[in-house]
Amino acid sequence: MSLFPPRESVVDVLLPVAVGSAYSYRVPEGMEVAPGDIVVVPLGPRMMLGCVWPPAENPKPVDPAKLKPIHRKYDVASLSPAMLAFIRWIADYTVTPPGMVLRLALRHDESAGISRERTGVRLTDQRPQRRTAARERVIEALADGFVRSKTDAAREAGVSPSVVDGLVDDGVLETVVLPPEPAAERPDPDHSAPELLPAQRDAADRLVEAVKARAFRPYLIDGVTGSGKTETYFEAVAETIRQGRQVLILMPEIALTQAFLDRFARRFGVKPAEWHSAVGTKRRGRVFKGVSSGEVSVVAGARSALFLPFRDLGLVIVDEEHDSAYKQEDGVHYHARDMAVVRARLEEAPVVLVSATPSIETEVNARRGRYSRLHLPERFAGTKVPRLEPIDLRKEGPPRGQWIAPRLAAEMERTIEAGGQALLFLNRRGYAPLTLCRACGHRIRCPSCSSWLVEHRFRRRLECHQCGYATPVPNECPNCHEPNSLIPCGPGVERLHEEVAKLMPNARLQVLSSDLAGGVERLRAELKAIEDGAVDVIVGTQLVAKGHNFPGLALVGVIDADVGLGHGDPRAAERTFQLLHQVAGRAGRHEKEGRAFLQTYMPEHPVMQALVAGDRDAFYDREIGVREEAHLPPFARFCALIVSGTDAHAAQAHARALAACSPLSNEVRVLGPAEAPLALVRGRHRYRLLARSDRGFDLSNYVRAWMAGAPRATGNLRVEIDIDPQSF
Numbered sequence: 015m016s017l018f019p020p021r022e023s024v025v026d027v028l029l030p031v032a033v034g035s036a037y038s039y040r041v042p043e044g045m046e047v048a049p050g051d052i053v054v055v056p057l058g059p060r061m062m063l064g065c066v067w068p069p070a071e072n073p074k075p076v077d078p079a080k081l082k083p084i085h086r087k088y089d090v091a092s093l094s095p096a097m098l099a100f101i102r103w104i105a106d107y108t109v110t111p112p113g114m115v116l117r118l119a120l121r122h123d124e125s126a127g128i129s130r131e132r133t134g135v136r137l138t139d140q141r142p143q144r145r146t147a148a149r150e151r152v153i154e155a156l157a158d159g160f161v162r163s164k165t166d167a168a169r170e171a172g173v174s175p176s177v178v179d180g181l182v183d184d185g186v187l188e189t190v191v192l193p194p195e196p197a198a199e200r201p202d203p204d205h206s207a208p209e210l211l212p213a214q215r216d217a218a219d220r221l222v223e224a225v226k227a228r229a230f231r232p233y234l235i236d237g238v239t240g241s242g243k244t245e246t247y248f249e250a251v252a253e254t255i256r257q258g259r260q261v262l263i264l265m266p267e268i269a270l271t272q273a274f275l276d277r278f279a280r281r282f283g284v285k286p287a288e289w290h291s292a293v294g295t296k297r298r299g300r301v302f303k304g305v306s307s308g309e310v311s312v313v314a315g316a317r318s319a320l321f322l323p324f325r326d327l328g329l330v331i332v333d334e335e336h337d338s339a340y341k342q343e344d345g346v347h348y349h350a351r352d353m354a355v356v357r358a359r360l361e362e363a364p365v366v367l368v369s370a371t372p373s374i375e376t377e378v379n380a381r382r383g384r385y386s387r388l389h390l391p392e393r394f395a396g397t398k399v400p401r402l403e404p405i406d407l408r409k410e411g412p413p414r415g416q417w418i419a420p421r422l423a424a425e426m427e428r429t430i431e432a433g434g435q436a437l438l439f440l441n442r443r444g445y446a447p448l449t450l451c452r453a454c455g456h457r458i459r460c461p462s463c464s465s466w467l468v469e470h471r472f473r474r475r476l477e478c479h480q481c482g483y484a485t486p487v488p489n490e491c492p493n494c495h496e497p498n499s500l501i502p503c504g505p506g507v508e509r510l511h512e513e514v515a516k517l518m519p520n521a522r523l524q525v526l527s528s529d530l531a532g533g534v535e536r537l538r539a540e541l542k543a544i545e546d547g548a549v550d551v552i553v554g555t556q557l558v559a560k561g562h563n564f565p566g567l568a569l570v571g572v573i574d575a576d577v578g579l580g581h582g583d584p585r586a587a588e589r590t591f592q593l594l595h596q597v598a599g600r601a602g603r604h605e606k607e608g609r610a611f612l613q614t615y616m617p618e619h620p621v622m623q624a625l626v627a628g629d630r631d632a633f634y635d636r637e638i639g640v641r642e643e644a645h646l647p648p649f650a651r652f653c654a655l656i657v658s659g660t661d662a663h664a665a666q667a668h669a670r671a672l673a674a675c676s677p678l679s680n681e682v683r684v685l686g687p688a689e690a691p692l693a694l695v696r697g698r699h700r701y702r703l704l705a706r707s708d709r710g711f712d713l714s715n716y717v718r719a720w721m722a723g724a725p726r727a728t729g730n731l732r733v734e735i736d737i738d739p740q741s742f
């Protein structure tokens with residue numbers, strides 16, 4: 015016989031904090047809650063949003079009288095059983111407390127805390143006892159009998175909100191709850207569907223069939239840029255909307271994809287709901303609710319959209335699935351592409367990965383038949399993807415201090431004279447990546463990171479791209495104090511811009527990088543200007559490589575094709591191939607054939623060879639072979655442990671202590687500690703341990719057991735667990 019009343023009056027609530035398990039709370043009389051409900055509960059002196067968690071298998075008996083009660087139920091949204099399973103799965107896989115994963119899901123209005131209901135005021139029959147001119151104006155403004163928010167009422171009457179409050183207190187006005195603003199209009203699946211080409215039709219039919227089957231099935235849409243991958247998956251989106259289910263479209267750089275939203279609107283009549291960091295808090299709150307109620311049927315968002323509480327998710331799309339922006343590198347370390355596949359599985363929905371240059375992981379999955387490949391071999395417009403022509407910098411490079419080879423310069427002039435646009439691609443922000451003292455050889459470093467300071471001439475300062483530290487460009491060497499001895503080394507986009515301006519004084523130039531003052535709005539405006547042909551030469555970083563559609567772009571010049579190679583990063587070849595292929599693909603998307611040039615010191619490098627030959631399979635065959643032979647992902651699994659602290663010795667010692675207590679296993683090798691690839695960031699010294707296992711091994715479980723038996727990190731030491739790290 016139990017000592018306590020039935021368990022129904024006690025529930026576990028998971029809170030968005032870094033503890034291992036849920037807390038118990040008492041359910042007040044008259045309240046009904048179920049797992050997945052979001053509730054407001056007290057924790058210490060604070061009120062917090064949490065999620066009612068499924069009961070533990072063997073709950074400990076507790077006396078409800080000793081528990082704090084749930085404060086209230088947050089009626090706005092709840093999490094589905096699939097979502098709860100997803101939170102658990104990610105927590106397990108990434109070796110993170112589930113509360114930290116829940117925090118990703120509840121982040122929508124963390125700042126607002128608990129969102130309030132929208133209320134308004136309207137006139138009652140009561141007349142005011144005290145009459146003032148201000149009060150009369152409010153009454154007059156509301157005489158039409160319509161409801162207004164308090165702020166609107168005050169603004170219309172030209173009085174302060176306290177006047178409105180006073181009238182509410184006197185009963186002259188009454189407060190009413192307003193219906194929620196609609197989160198999104200419903201997209202129309204048949205608004206304007208294009209006639210598909212046969213290859214597109216075949217691919218679309220298979221996706222539509224998968225949507226109808228309401229089962230987990232992974233696909234890869236593999237097609238060159240401009241082959242209609244988007245049009246094709248739009249058919250699956252349309253079918254999902256017809257079925258009354260929801261769609262999540264993940265994109266790597268959503269803040270910049272205005273063009274995508276417009277295009278979606280042309281196809282479906284309305285834009286999808288957007289979800290990313292640039293969306294305001296209020297709007298986020300509305301989308302969060304709408305997604306939970308099912309009112310929002312399509313969300314296009316950055317990786318964080320993966321954690322939205324969809325009521326009935328029926329399709330997941332991961333556009334540009336190879337993009338490294340999908341990897342979250344702080345807090346909970348996760349790869350949004352991989353987690354999208356997991357979420358789709360838990361929701362029993364198809365998932366579609368989309369790319370012209372799939373990641374090695376995805377390519378291997380497609381080759382092994384784990385993902386069905388839908389191939390779109392040709393561009394819709396009939397043009398060819400431009401071949402990349404190498405310019406061997408050893409033989410035909412520019413004079414010292416310049417960066418554009420004479421052949422490229424000549425081609426640019428020809429292109430512009432013919433009315434086309436040229437894009438120079440250089441993945442280096444600022445003016446010069448390094449500042450050096452001519453007298454003593456000193457190189458200027460960030461005081462708190464292991465990175466060089468980058469000169470930004472437009473802003474007249476040196477900046478750290480790691481931590482944001484900035485300082486005016488000094489007049490003398492900080493080391494030997496020789497005046498005017500500092501020289502910029504190497505090119506950044508600002509310096510390249512200077513060179514183009516000298517070469518082509520009449521050309522209209524635009525530099526595009528994330529340094530562009532004016533933020534996303536300005537960037538969108540500049541992209542539009544380029545699209546409209548108001549720019550002749552674009553000088554840009556990888557910002558311009560992604561997804562934009564520049565109809566007039568006829569020539570692409572890659573200034574330094576070798577930038578990303580040879581840092582000992584095992585993904586360097588893959589990244590370089592993808593990026594350069596993508597940049598070249600910006601050219602000639604419409605009627606005109608495009609051309610692309612690669613300036614390189616290593617024309618014989620396999621990546622350059624594959625790009626120049628236009629032989630994608632050659633690249634994948636080779637790279638997959640290298641990975642397999644060297645026992646690297648996806649043929650092995652890695653987990654990185656990064657130990658950091660302000661004291662280098664303490665951090666290193668802790669890393670060694672962790673290594674020493676790693677559980678013995680025939681399946682796992684622990685490598686390190688060694689300095690992490692970024693050895694110093696924001697004043698924190700970083701050491702890295704790598705655990706490696708075979709593919710099929712449960713490395714998360716191993717790391718969990720390891721950490722359970724490991725010494726605690728004390729002081730400001732921190733241990734981050736990065737499963738499936740990007741570098742290994």
Ligand code: ADP
Nearest residue numbers: 208209210211238239240241242243244245394
């Ligand atoms: P991808 O996503 O593969 O780069 P898109 O879907 O963006 O290709 O298509 C490239 C261009 O061709 C777009 O302007 C698109 O509207 C157009 N397009 C592709 N397929 C069709 C089609 N079947 N009918 C009309 N236009 C199409």
Ligand code: ZN
Nearest residue numbers: 460463478481
């Ligand atoms: Zn720094």
